[in-house]
Amino acid sequence: MSVRGRASRKPVSASDRWWLAHPDTVSPVIQTVVEGTGSIDAAALRAAVTAVAAACPDTALRYTRKGWLAGGTPPRVRVVDGTADGVGVADVAALHDPLPTPDGAWCEVLWCPGDPASVVFRASHAVMDWPGMALWIADVFRALRGETPLGAADDLTEDDVFARFPAPQRRPPNPRIEWVSPLGQPTGERRTAWARRSVDGYHRGLVAQVAAALTAAYDLPAARFAVAFDMRRHVPGVRSTGNLSQVELFDFTAGEPWEAFHERVLTAMAEGREVSGRIDSGLLKLPRPILRAMVTAMEKSPPQKRRYASATVLAHLGRIEPEQLCTDGFEARTLYPVPLLTAASPPDVNLVECGGRTELTLTWRDGDGAAERMGAVLDAVAEALSPAELRQWDGNATGAPADPATVVQRLRRVAARHPDAEAVRWPGGTLTFAELDARSEVVAARLLELGAGRGSVVGLLADRSMWAIVGLWGVLKAGAAYLPLDVQHPDARLAGLLTDAGARICLVQGAYTARDVAGPGCTVVPLDELPAAGAPPVGVEPALGDLAYVIYTSGSTGRPKGVEIEHAALANYVDWTTARFGCGPGTAFAVFTSLAFDLSNTALFTPMLAGGTLVLVPDEPNHLTLRHLLEHSGADTLSLTPSHLDLIGQLDVRPAGFKVLVVVGEQLRSAVAGRARSMFGPGCRILNMYGPTEATVGLTLHECTAADDAGPAVPIGRPMDNCTVHLLDPQRRFVAAGETGEMYLGGAQLARGYRNRPDLTRERFGHLADGTRVYRTGDLARLRPDGELEFIGRADDQVKVNGYRIEPAEIAQVLQRHPAVRTAVVVARSRPGAEHKQLYGYVVLEPGARAADWDAYLGEHLPRYMVPTATTVIDAVPYNANGKVDAAALPDPHATHAAGTPAAAPGDEVRTAVARVWAATLGVDPARLDETADFHHLGGNSVQLLAMLAGVCRDVVGAGAERAFMAELGSIIREPTLARVSDIARQARDGALVPAAG
Structure with a gap:
């Protein structure tokens, strides 16, 4: 940073003078749209912009012939209507207003409420370039969030950068090219027009790829492009919003590989050539009126003579993530520039990477047919970057009519039609639909008395008994969402979940009322003490957009996260499971897994809403309970994990009467499926389902056949009704069929997000370029030649144990809270010869501390399935060159715990x-x-x-x-x-x- 006089902010540079000479008719305004959902208080936005003006003084300058002075008019904030009812922000007339404003402000901000809502940052090019505007924008959002702006107060100018390099040798000017493009020539209309396209993913050599696509779209044998460069790279650490950008010309020959153009650009950067194309300082010593007349003349000349310095200006404006542009009430989706076209400029293409997408904006003159021509050119560029053949898969053609009724409306409908039919059955008892309807109305009435309702969460602590079913439906009938709590989990964990979810009421089965799970702000309602009937219908009708339930899964940040599922998602799931599983009035669907495991939701909702029966297995699974279930319960449909199916295959059981097995939660090995087909017989369909909790239990389905035996694992099939699967690479680009990609799920069954965790919701839920909302699973898959999906594995450290999703980091966080532990890590590794990974903990003790009973300690805070197989004390955690835990260097826990003496004494x-x-x-x-x-x-x-x-x-x-x-x-x-x-x-x-x- 150079030191100026106290009265002067900084001198006027050569490019500043050029932009200052522009008339209002071609006002050189750069502007950027931050688009999202929600709202921003206009007063708060004004306060933030004013506060940032002190940290970014170039946003409030005064112009004098002697230089730029600080303390000018700060940016104003205008509230501009006109983005509702499908009218885009690009149609807002204020985007064509010149700068400075009548009161002398060189920058301003527009707040455009609507859906989507937008914040538009505008600045005269005389005071700012786009990389500088990015600093300003980020600071305004920091201020809105109550954070301290980083500021951009350096007073560096382009002349200061030029001074670091020798004066360039004079070179003959590049000849201006004759340019006739599909965009058409201006005919005197100076109003700027824009076209915009969004492309999925981040693309290597983006400027070069766009140059190649534009040359083809323009149908030119060769094209010259003016590529913009940010000179801040030559002054590391400088934070300035001023004009520090230059352009260099590059030619592209039609048909040449884009990599060659990319190499030329990189070479120019390596040689520092972007600092050589300087404006003639002598020219800019002319009086401002004469310079303005020259600018006006130059603006008229290119359209008349069809002679431009380049076919297009290309500017890659870098990468900015939406989370930097969010507030408590506003969620940014994307960001893109819509600059006003300046004097003598050819078309201008700006590129921004944001939120896993690349935004393309084309700026040119308005006129008859201009929008269509500009759109066609950008369509060609978008297709070159992301071909339709990669984006489109017939497996995603899943649109189907949806029943508009919620599960509550459907239960009431079934209860009215079949009041005496068996709704729930367990050893020694049953509930008819009429009894379930009456009991759940009582629960709903009590919850409403206590203030439960739409948007609230009610805890439900009950085992696989009628009390769980009655409580669940009572919560839903009250319009609230239920939070299932596993009775096997420790009290501390359950109390933490209730607190995290904000549950003020907890329904508890009588056997568990002594459990210490509800804090002082949570009312416990013993289910056993409520009457069996007597409450009139509460009359509450949940909407499809209301929350139905919250289920917690393991969290990578060290604490579990609550997945919020709405009624619409649950209803869609029930629709297609009913159809695909063939459920009806005769169905008897058994459940033996925890009700806090979302796999159980298939049995909890699908059979009863089809007029069938839910069969409860109260006892914990073992070979005796499984034998009774499979041979004597009368159930004909069952949902279970591959681990449980593998266990059944090892037991001496003879399943009787089963028609459907739904396998979900882990990868299904072909050997396990083949053994199950043999055991259950040809009359039983085995369906392999895939889906995370965030997609409402299951989203893809494959029916197992003998053909599956050829591979190591059974395919996971195709998406179900109104659901989609997209395979993207680590740069969020679509992969070709047969290539491995991460699964991004879309459609009707996606969760609302994570309860009270907007940061995690933002991280895992996003949007594709076409606006499709998706959930990033972390699961890898590929598309097989037969058009079905094959699960490959995980893209991260997450593991599954018996279908439960586990983040090792959460376990490590619990270990580190032990007073004897300095550092802890948890990794998943396989025992030699085993197929499945297990969890292993490693702890470094505090000096002088002694090892504890780790299993007992963890058992007080975590469910049993999250307690590592073994926890070993080590001297230090080994790390690799990338700073990550070197799992291979950790001691083998099997060697540590194995013994070497004979198995038994003689005769035992x-x-x-x-x-x-x-x-x-x-x-x-x-x-x-x-x-x-x-x-x-x-x-x-x-x-x-x-x-x-x-x-x-x-x-x-x-x-x-x-x-x-x-x-x-x-x-x-x-x-x-x-x-x-x-x-x-x-x-x-x-x-x-x-x-x-x-």
């Missing part, structure tokens, strides 16, 4: 037999198992634990004693060692344990 046949079962389940050498061996520390997950216990019952305990053995499941879960399991097996076999009732 029970322990030897149990060790054989462990070895078969885990794929380990039984000789390495001693009595202290821990099943989880050896890499076993919860489903493998159930498989192991089933094997012990089969091979060691025997059918007559297996119920007594399984009655000790809680003891085994608390201490899953070889010694403990063997001792319980011995006692059960010898009749020393009392079988559980039932």
Whole structure:
């Protein structure tokens, strides 16, 4: 930064003088539109703009012949109507107003409320260039958010940059070209017109690719382009909003690869050639009236002679992310420039990367047919960057009529038609639709008395019992959203979820009223104490846009995040599951997974709303409950994870009467699907479904056949009704068929976002260039030759355990809260020979601290499925050259926990037999198992634990004693060692344990 006199802000540079000489009819105004949704208070915007004027003094300058002076008129803020009812911001007349304003301001801001809403930043080119405007815009939004502006107060001018380089050698001027383009020649009309297109992704060599596309669109054998450069790169650290941009001319020959043009541009930058095209300072010493007359004459000359310095000006204005342009009430979607065309200028193309998209703006003269011609040229450029053949897939042609009724309206409809039909069944009891309707009305009435209603969240703590179903429908009938809480989770976690969701009421099943989950601001309503009937219909009708439920998933930031699902998304899901699963009045759909796991929602809504029955399995899954479910429950439809399906395939069961199996939550291996087809028989359809919680349970579907056995995994199919899948590369560009891309989901089932987490919502939910709202899954897939999707894996560290999505960072955050822990990391790794990854924790202790019982500590804060298989103390966390945790350098937890003594003492046949079962389940050498061996520390997950216990019952305990053995499941879960399991097996076999009732 150079030092000026106190009275002077900075001298007028050569380019400043050029822009100052422009008449009002061709006012050189650069302007940028920040487009989004929501609202900004006009008074707050004025205050922010005024505050930033002190940090960015070039926005408030006074012009004198001696130089620019600080303390001029600050930018005004005008509220401009006219963007509603489909009228775009480009049609706002104020965008054509000259600057400075009548009161002498060189900058101004327009607030254009509407849908979309826009903030337009305008500045005379005499005081600012676009890279400088980007600094100004970012600071205004910082001020709106209550943050301190970074400022751009450096008084550097282009002459200061030029002084760093030797004076350029005089070179003959480039000949002006004759240019006749599809845009047409100006005919005296000086009004500026704009065309805009958005293209998905960020594109390498963008300026060069656009130059190639424009040459083809103009149908020219060769074209000359004026490429703009920001000279700030030569003065690192300088923050100035002033004019520090220059252009250099480059020729492009039709048919040559764009990479050659790109190389020429990079070479020019490497040689610093953008500082050589300086305006003749002698010319600018002319008196301003004479200079203005020259500018006016030059403005008339090119259209008349068809002679321009270039075919098009190309300016890549960099990358800015929408989150930098948001406030509490305004969510920016994108940003794009709409400058006014200056004197003698050829068409102007500006490029901005924003929000995973590239914005293309073409500026030219208005006139008859100009809009159509400009649009056609930009269409050609957009097609070159993002071909339609990549963007379009017939699998996304999923439009279908939608039932406008919410699930509440549908339940009332079914209850009126079939009041005595069985709605819910469980061992020892049933609820008819009339009974469910009456009980849920009572719950709804009580909730309304307590102030629940539209927009509020009500906790629901109940197991798989009628109380959960009654409570769920009562919440929905009150117009509120329910938050399912897993009774297996620790109190601290459940209390945290209720607080995070802002739930002021929690419905609790009687068996759990003693749980310490509700804080002082949360009212507990015991479901068992409410009457079975007696409340008239509450008359509340939720709208499709209202919130239906909130389900929490693991969070990468260290805390769980609540996914908000609206009624419209849930209704669409029920529509297509009913049709695709063939559900109707005779359907008996079983559920044995946690109601806080959104997989359960398929069973909770689909069968009953089709007039069928929900079959509840109250007991926790094990081979006994699964055997009863599959052989004796009368259920004919079941939704489960691939891990549970794999477990069933290892059990000695004979499923009876099943028509449909819906598998979701993890990748389905072909071997597991093939074994299930054989076990369940040809009369049972096996449907592989894919979908994250943020897309309402499931979004794609594939029906398994014998043809799937050829590959390692079953395809995930095609999108369901009114849903779409888009495969994009890391730069958000569409990939070709057969190439791997990240799945971005769109359509009717997307979540509203994350509860009270606008930052995460902004990060994971966005929009494609065509306006399609999408959710970025982090899941990788490819399109197979048969037109179906194949799941490949994850693009990040997220893992799944038994269908639950887990962010290792959340577990690491909990570990780091332990007073003995200095640093913690959690990674997912596979045990040698195993297919599935498990979680492993590593902790660095504080000096002098001792290791704790990590499992017990984590069990107080996290659900069991999130507790690492093993947690190991290490001296330091290893990092690779990129600063990331080097997982390969972490010690092998299996080697750490494996033992080397014989599995059992001589003659202990029970322990030897149990060790054989462990070895078969885990794929380990039984000789390495001693009595202290821990099943989880050896890499076993919860489903493998159930498989192991089933094997012990089969091979060691025997059918007559297996119920007594399984009655000790809680003891085994608390201490899953070889010694403990063997001792319980011995006692059960010898009749020393009392079988559980039932």
